[in-house]
Amino acid sequence: VSPKDIAAKWYVSSEGQRYGPYPSHILTEWIAIGRIAADALVSDGSEWITVSQFMQQQAKAAVAPRPEELELEVIEDTVASDGPSSHRVGSKASAAEAVAGASVTTMPPDDSPPERDRIVVIGRRQSGKTIYLATLYAKLWKSLNGMTAKAVSGEVHRQLIGVHQTLQAGRWPAATLGTSQIEMDIEHAGRKRLMVTLDFAGELFRKAFVEEQADFPGVKELTEHIDRAASVLLLVDPSVVAGMDHEAAMDDDFGLVQAVQRIRNWPGGESVPIVLVLTKMDQYQHLLDQVGGSKGFVRKYFPALVRLMKHIPIFQVSAVQTDKGNDGTVIPRLDSQSVNIDTPLRFCLDLIDKTQENAEQQRLEEQRIAYERQQEEAERARERRQNRILIVVLTAILIIGAAVVALIIIYKV
Numbered sequence: 001v002s003p004k005d006i007a008a009k010w011y012v013s014s015e016g017q018r019y020g021p022y023p024s025h026i027l028t029e030w031i032a033i034g035r036i037a038a039d040a041l042v043s044d045g046s047e048w049i050t051v052s053q054f055m056q057q058q059a060k061a062a063v064a065p066r067p068e069e070l071e072l073e074v075i076e077d078t079v080a081s082d083g084p085s086s087h088r089v090g091s092k093a094s095a096a097e098a099v100a101g102a103s104v105t106t107m108p109p110d111d112s113p114p115e116r117d118r119i120v121v122i123g124r125r126q127s128g129k130t131i132y133l134a135t136l137y138a139k140l141w142k143s144l145n146g147m148t149a150k151a152v153s154g155e156v157h158r159q160l161i162g163v164h165q166t167l168q169a170g171r172w173p174a175a176t177l178g179t180s181q182i183e184m185d186i187e188h189a190g191r192k193r194l195m196v197t198l199d200f201a202g203e204l205f206r207k208a209f210v211e212e213q214a215d216f217p218g219v220k221e222l223t224e225h226i227d228r229a230a231s232v233l234l235l236v237d238p239s240v241v242a243g244m245d246h247e248a249a250m251d252d253d254f255g256l257v258q259a260v261q262r263i264r265n266w267p268g269g270e271s272v273p274i275v276l277v278l279t280k281m282d283q284y285q286h287l288l289d290q291v292g293g294s295k296g297f298v299r300k301y302f303p304a305l306v307r308l309m310k311h312i313p314i315f316q317v318s319a320v321q322t323d324k325g326n327d328g329t330v331i332p333r334l335d336s337q338s339v340n341i342d343t344p345l346r347f348c349l350d351l352i353d354k355t356q357e358n359a360e361q362q363r364l365e366e367q368r369i370a371y372e373r374q375q376e377e378a379e380r381a382r383e384r385r386q387n388r389i390l391i392v393v394l395t396a397i398l399i400i401g402a403a404v405v406a407l408i409i410i411y412k413v
């Protein structure tokens with residue numbers, strides 16, 4: 001499979017709308033699982049062909065079925081082969097490649113990668129981020145089981161508590177509430193980390209990670225947070241991916257893959273915990289049950305992400321429970337209990353701590369080995385010196401002995 005084949009170049013045209021571009025292998029998969037309408041047309045820039053023609057082409061092109069492992073490599077190549085990519089300068093790229101990538105723009109000026117110090121919450125608009133974070137904040141700001149949240153400003157604190165109180169009063173917060181950047185510090189096990197929210201938009205992710213348009217509005221902030229992520233919570237509303245908005249669904253899958261790839265290929269990103277959080281579970285449990293639970297759900301609707309990550313911890317959360325209101329719409333119940341709200345965060349923090357502990361242990365171990373080596377070297381040097389002295393002394397004794405013998409002989413003669 002050449003890099004040309006895995007570049008995102010396929011467009012989909014369905015019901016008068018155009019989507020994409022997507023890599024051919026992802027498109028193949030989406031068609032196979034019925035996520036693309038049978039009467040849709042696809043094109044890679046040349047003529048438009050039917051979905052079944054596309055599948056025949058792909059079948060011919062495929063030499064042999066590729067194992068999972070290989071697919072993983074291929075996906076990583078997808079992004080790397082798309083133009084002058086700064087993210088190739090990750091740990092997986094060679095030094096030669098780094099030098100060759102002359103148009104590197106987003107790499108920090110000195111060679112040391114920036115510290116991974118923040119927890120990043122990503123979700124598309126309406127995925128439940130604000131309500132999730134406000135509910136989490138209400139639980140944590142007075143500290144809970146060794147974890148404390150503190151809003152970065154009084155204004156953010158008021159907003160978050162305001163959202164929580166509105167929910168408790170049985171109303172959804174106004175759309176304007178909590179639209180500004182929600183940032184809070186999370187303190188856990190003596191360490192403080194910033195938690196930030198990013199409104200996910202497929203278009204923005206494409207601009208940031210595939211086309212690398214650093215001057216596109218929002219791209220700089222996005223890449224900066226992603227590249228400093230110590231952990232990532234991907235918030236997903238199950239009803240969107242399982243719903244009728246196919247573009248939103250595909251964006252969720254493909255866009256998240258781009259973000260995950262960026263993290264994994266960036267320095268220090270291999271072990272960054274990334275978890276999927278399914279929101280609004282009070283309302284959408286049935287969507288998971290239909291496909292055999294959360295794993296089945298993620299396998300079905302996030303095929304590209306599953307292939308890239310292999311293991312994705314999945315959490316199901318619910319900030320509130322709902323009732324039908326007088327006008328038939330769904331409203332928060334007054335006696336709502338949040339479910340699982342702080343679990344994903346605790347999971348991530350524990351993993352971060354473990355990773356950092358391991359790194360620290362590895363550093364100490366390396367120091368110990370270096371010290372031992374140094375000691376051995378000193379010891380050997382001492383031995384060599386003693387040997388030299390011994391040889392000199394023995395030689396002297398031999399010479400003196402020989403001289404004495406010679407003198408005795410001469411004297412006797």
Ligand SMILES: Nc1nc2c(ncn2[C@@H]2O[C@H](COP(=O)(O)OP(=O)(O)O)[C@@H](O)[C@H]2O)c(=O)[nH]1
Nearest residue numbers: 125126127128129130131172280283318319320
């Ligand atoms: N049933 C239910 N609906 C929720 C929950 N959280 C959010 N929602 C719904 O999702 C909408 C969007 O939530 P919001 O937090 O504003 O999303 P954001 O745009 O990602 O910040 C809300 O107006 C609610 O209708 C939840 O826990 N349960």
Ligand SMILES: [Mg+2]
Nearest residue numbers: 129130178179
């Ligand atoms: Mg919001």
